[in-house]
Amino acid sequence: MLNKYPLWKYLLVLGVVCLGLLYAAPNLYTPDPALQITGESSAQVIDEATLRRATDALEEAGIDHFGEEIDEDGRNALIRLRSRDAQLRAQARVSRALGDGFIIALNLAPTTPDWLLAVGAQPMKLGLDLSGGVHFKLEVDVDAAVERRMEYYYSAIRRALREERIRGRVTLDGDRRVALEFRSEEDREAARSIVADNHPELLLDRIDEENSWRLHADMTDVSVDEIIDYAVSQNLTTLRNRVNELGVSEPLVQRQGRARIVVELPGIQDTAEAKRILGKVANLEFRLVAGPDAPAAEKQRFEYRSEERAGAYEWLERDIIITGERVSNAQASFDQNGQPNVQISLDSEGGTLMNRATRDNVKRRMGVLFIERKYRTRYEEQPDGSEVPVKVPYDEKKLLTAPVIQQALGAQFQITGLDSPMEASELALMLRAGALAAPITFVEERTVGPSLGAENIRLGVKSVQVGLALVVVFMVLYYRVFGLCAVVALTANLMLLVAFMSLIGATLTLPGIAGIVLTVGMAVDANVLIFARIREELREGRAPQMAIHTGFERAVSTILDANITTLIVAVILYAVGTGPIKGFAVTLSIGILTSMFTAIMGTRALVNLIYGGRRLRHLAIGKDIVQGDAA
Amino acid sequence: MKVFNFMGWRLAAVVFSAVLLVTSIGSLAVRQLEWGLDFTGGTLVEVHYGDSADLDAIRNTLDSGGYEGATVVSFGTDQDVLIRLPSGFTDADGAAVLAVLSDASDAAVELRRTEFIGPQVGEELREQGGLAMLLALGLVMLYIGFRFQLKFAVGAVAALVHDVLITLGFFSVLGLEFDLTVLAALLAVIGYSLNDTIVVADRIRENFRKLRRAEPVEVINISLSETLGRTLVTSLTTLLVLISLAVFGGEMIHGFAVALIVGVVIGTYSSIYVSATTLLLMGVSKEDLMIPVKEGAEQDDLVP
16 A cells, blocks of 8 residues: 555664664763772772772862762772862862872763663763863874984994994985995995895895995885884874873874874863873883892882782892983894794994993893883972972883893894783883884864863754754744654654764764754755655645655655765765864764655654555645645 | 746856856955964964953053964953964963963953964865865766766856855955864855755756756756755755854854855855756757666666
8 A cells, every 4th residue: 555664664763763762862861070080000999998088088178079989990989079160179189188199080970870871872972172171183203213213224234334344335315215335346245135134124226336336225115104103103102101190081092194193181171281291201221130149229129010010029230221212113023933022123322332231241131111200299388378289200110021131232132031922012112112202293282171161062052952943843834744744853863863973982072063953954855855746746636645655756866866965075074174074074974874764764654654544635745735736 | 836937047147156256266366265273373262251351451461471463352252352373382372371361360261272283284284175175076076977967067066166166255255264164164065055956957857858848948947946945945944053053053163154054045046057057058958868778767877
């Protein structure tokens, strides 16, 4: 029969709408402002006593709090607050009460009920323009990294030629080439095989001129890309570690493009502090492990940095062999026996120093220290009796590893005896991170205060509401019962859009809200197309049931064409756009997809339910069309 | 139904479009665009004062604080102040400006937002924006050429270029700020205008096949009249939500809403006149659209 859906189609539409309702629901629960307490080191466990000290401090200050909880492994604790205004004050109080060793972060604790969490339903994440916070874009100076590598090649090649007693001139030629010049062809061939052995990644090229035999060693594009990748991933790792120190509940550190890194810190207001911590430099020290009879004045005790060896320590000599500035590269690899190791390259001076220190100390152990600048908070009393926190810097030195020296080391050596490839790559990353990292600069910075964020949400919600109301009124007045169907479908569409965004973990931004508003306006277009067709069919004298049927049929291909082209534009927007533009593109694309479902299938189901399978003389699709009013 | 003689007015429409286009291009050449911070690079600080803010006092404070050449305007309300520093200041200055203002003011100064954009980022963004626009136009032309016919693709792209140029011209003539959200709006205009154009093109194609004996002008008039209701209703609903966005959405999204409103109005006009007139100019005829095999099949695809 015409205009009757089989039962499964009704059930499908109903099912999708119910699922949408379920997954959109978490967004109805407003989150509580909260403080999140984390230990600065992973060994730091947060117990009831710690939590009590925090809550006592809040009570003393008269700040309302509730719903305290510690998660299962004792890493995090959460204290919910009644008002958002008190959040900053509460943070100051609690960090004062707990002292150093704890990170107190501002947080918004979701209030999603457990039964929704159980099915994986989560509220949408809010972008920085809605939640408030800082957005940084940093650029890694990759040219500097490439330049450093060239200098390393230059000095390594010179040293190798000197050691082999090959006479020749070595120069840096441009930013990608080491040029070698010899008096005889034999010398050049000897040099060529040495360079090829030591640096197989270089591209070698012989150039003959009168009385001069030259050799060009060029860095290939592939190895330049590798260096850039190293420099960026090394910076990413260091930035991640440092961001954790800032105590932000949901930070984002992400590579963007070739050499950029985006850092987003929701809830942070103090950009100066954030930049100080992000921009600091870590370093390395190589020192011999002190012998058992070394006098106390000549040795120092250092704890291991890794969690597995928490508490373990070694005594190292006070003398430093070399620091991280001498490390030009570190790479995780495997030896002949398939055991994981880390290959370390030093610059020429570092190689000499390392050789001098190790040749007489074979079979002793050498410790690698990782040094980070950290800050302790001290509270200074002001003349007026108030206290101000003062950050006092100090260097934290922890032991990465302490392997046995197997032979005299030079500019290139390896650390073996590692437990797993994972450990090797972590060590390599730490070594690179500790080495003088490619410098980073801030190329973009955006801060949104919390009040503006809240206002943006309020305005955004209001414009969606008003826009929706206007469309609803117009559609119902213009298309009557059919308009009502379209409006129901439109509401379902909004809900599906929100549900879908929550489900895939998309971030809602202000332009994203604009995308939703635009979707409301444009989503009815599909219905308008269908209804206009039905009206035409009626005008041409078709029976109502037939008009509904052909109206839907004919409009579908137009709707598809129109929506696919809009989708193309949205995808381009996503591909080339940055931050906020991406948010707009995401909502627009999802909106187009969900609107096709609701406007075509959803509206059809409703119309079929109302009109399907009945004898009709009249359709309520606007007052100007009556059955028989044929053109 | 009544068939309007749209194409009878096409000369007037050409003149109208030409005037708008010449004004737009002229203004873009002479006045150019009021590029926003996203594109020029520089520093921006938005602060909120407890009472209404004295802009002159703020200017003086900034001048004596070493921030000469800062533009100070109120933003939305008289309590919100927007300060723009010319490029050349560093990323540290946003926070410093706030400190200077807080010291000088008795009332509390609340930070709303700061933005710092490095000059190279801004430049890249401009390139990327232009590229995105060209890419969008190119891909869309390809799709329409594939789904319809080359003449339709040229007509659609003519309409899109027309809409984008006039919207840009609007921003240039009125000196409105062109920032990243406006660029997004412009791309959305492309999407919207296209949507409209395709609906009309779809009908023109259908009528060319149905009304075999009619002249092209007649076919286009009939098609435009048939789709007129839908075109107007969709534009109206879209305008309704956009007006809501412009009125209630706040300052940060205002440019976006305005660009889209202009774009939608122009896009509605262009889907009626520009693409159809272009089709006629290129001498579209039913031969362009006849299916070589058999009529009436649902398979409408024609490769040009």
